[in-house]
Every structure is written in structure tokens, then in C-alpha cells.
Amino acid sequence: MTNQNRQENTWKLLKSLHPQPIDLSRVELIRKANVEFLAQPDNLIDLLPSLGLNDEGIDEFPKALHDDCGHDLRIWQYPIQFAPYIAFLATLKVRSYLELGIRHGGSYIATVELLERFHALEFAIGVDIIHCPAMTTYQSINPRSRFVCINSQSPEFLTLIENLPSLDLVFIDSHHEENQCRREFAMLSQVAQMVALHDIFNIGCVGIATVWQEIKALPDWTCFEFTDQYSGLDSFMGIGLAVKNSRLAEETVCKQL
Numbered sequence: 001m002t003n004q005n006r007q008e009n010t011w012k013l014l015k016s017l018h019p020q021p022i023d024l025s026r027v028e029l030i031r032k033a034n035v036e037f038l039a040q041p042d043n044l045i046d047l048l049p050s051l052g053l054n055d056e057g058i059d060e061f062p063k064a065l066h067d068d069c070g071h072d073l074r075i076w077q078y079p080i081q082f083a084p085y086i087a088f089l090a091t092l093k094v095r096s097y098l099e100l101g102i103r104h105g106g107s108y109i110a111t112v113e114l115l116e117r118f119h120a121l122e123f124a125i126g127v128d129i130i131h132c133p134a135m136t137t138y139q140s141i142n143p144r145s146r147f148v149c150i151n152s153q154s155p156e157f158l159t160l161i162e163n164l165p166s167l168d169l170v171f172i173d174s175h176h177e178e179n180q181c182r183r184e185f186a187m188l189s190q191v192a193q194m195v196a197l198h199d200i201f202n203i204g205c206v207g208i209a210t211v212w213q214e215i216k217a218l219p220d221w222t223c224f225e226f227t228d229q230y231s232g233l234d235s236f237m238g239i240g241l242a243v244k245n246s247r248l249a250e251e252t253v254c255k256q257l
């Protein structure tokens with residue numbers, strides 16, 4: 001089977017999966033919390049499970065979090081990685097956000113809600129090759145958010161990102177295959193100031209680790225890693241954040257003023 005055929009089969013399979021509608025009422029926990037509280041990683045580590053975690057691949061979550069899996073926002077992230085990542089983003093005052101690969105939409109919604117507590121977002125876009133029912137409901141409570149159902153490997157995706165007025169942060173968490181991830185970074189790094197990759201430290205996603213090492217070797221980007229692990233489990237997930245040096249310098253200058 002050629003790579004192209006394998007890729008097409010994967011997309012066909014993805015299109016047959018059905019994301020769950022998620023309960024958005026937990027968003028209030030973020031909207032009502034104090035901003036100083038949310039800026040502390042330890043507080044976020046406690047808050048994230050109460051927003052609801054995903055239960056696909058539940059064996060990758062520690063037993064202590066199993067009761068928090070399978071309901072509410074279905075966030076598909078490790079709190080011990082996602083919390084310091086978000087707290088770091090808070091210091092960078094993110095202006096716009098695109099998540100490529102949103103599944104049920106929970107991590108996207110949590111990210112958008114948290115980022116907006118630290119700095120107003122001009123827009124937020126969730127992208128997935130499969131439809132996501134939660135996105136319509138979410139747009140009704142956050143009109144700056146929109147969902148685009150599109151294949152990242154299609155010319156339409158390129159048109160979408162090239163026509164954005166500006167793009168500050170992208171989170172790539174789509175098909176965890178090396179060539180697709182490399183192509184997505186190549187496209188998005190042309191238009192975004194910051195690009196985050198999910199699964200840079202996952203024993204099941206060696207291709208993503210390879211792409212992350214290539215990004216770390218690029219001269220114009222500074223890279224940060226959020227890869228803490230729960231004890232007693234293999235290595236899973238892991239977030240890498242690459243920030244353009246020019247974007248990082250802006251924040252440093254702001255702090256000095």
C-alpha cells in the first residue's frame with residue numbers, strides 16, 4: 001500500500017468516528033475564577049480534572065484521574081503538562097488561536113477560555129476533518145470562536161490560513177504521523193508566531209518526536225517543553241511550544257518598559 005493510500009484510509013476511518021457532544025456548563029468554572037488563581041500552574045493542575053477529561057485511551061491516564069474521565073469537556077491532555085503550558089502562555093498574552101485537530105472540542109474550548117482570561121483573543125478557530133457538534137453550541141457562548149471542518153492536507157486549508165489577518169498561536173494535534181505533522185508545521189510556521197505540537201514525548205508517536213527535534217534545531221525559534229509524566233505509566237503526550245524569537249523579544253521589551 002502506498003503512503004497516499006494509507007493516508008486516505010486513515011482519513012476515511014477518521015470520518016467514520018463520531019465526536020461526542022460535550023457539556024459546556026463547566027466553562028463557568030474558568031469564567032468565574034480569579035485571574036491570579038488561573039495563572040498558577042498548581043491551581044490549574046487541580047482545576048483541569050474538574051472540567052472533565054477524555055476517556056479514549058484511559059489507560060494512559062493515572063488511576064487517580066479515572067473518575068474525571070469521560071464527561072464534561074473531555075479534555076484530552078495531561079493536567080501536569082497542560083497546566084504549566086497554559087500558565088506559560090498567560091505570560092505571552094496570546095492574541096489569536098487556531099487548534100488543528102480538536103476531536104470533541106474540549107481542549108480547544110478550555111484553551112480559548114483560559115487564554116481569554118489573560119488577554120483578549122481577536123479570534124479562535126477549531127479545525128478538524130470530522131464534524132464537532134460542540135462547536136456550534138460553543139460559538140453561541142463565544143462569538144469570536146468558529147469551527148472549520150476541513151482536511152489540513154487540502155488546498156482549502158492553505159487558503160484558510162493564508163487569508164487570516166494574523167495568527168499568534170497554533171496547536172497542532174491532528175493525525176500523529178511524521179510526514180503530515182512536518183507538512184502542517186511547514187505551512188503554519190509561515191503564518192503563526194507560535195506553534196505548539198502535541199505528543200512530542202509519546203512512546204506511540206515517534207514521528208512527532210522527530211519533527212519536534214527538527215524544529216528545535218531551527219535558528220529563528222525558541223522551544224519550550226511541557227513533558228512531566230505521572231509515575232507508574234509509560235511516557236505519553238508531551239507538549240512542545242516553539243516561539244519565534246521576534247515574538248519572544250516583543251514580550252521581553254514590554255516587560256522592560
Ligand SMILES: C[S@@+](CC[C@H](N)C(=O)[O-])C[C@H]1O[C@@H](n2cnc3c(N)ncnc32)[C@H](O)[C@@H]1O
Nearest residue numbers: 014076101102103107128129151152173174175
Ligand atoms: C488526538 S485528536 C485531537 C485531540 C484534541 N486536540 C484534544 O486535545 O482534545 C486528533 C484529531 O485530529 C483530527 N485530524 C486528523 N487528521 C486530520 C487532518 N488531516 N485534517 C484535520 N483534522 C485531522 C482527527 O479527526 C481528530 O479529531
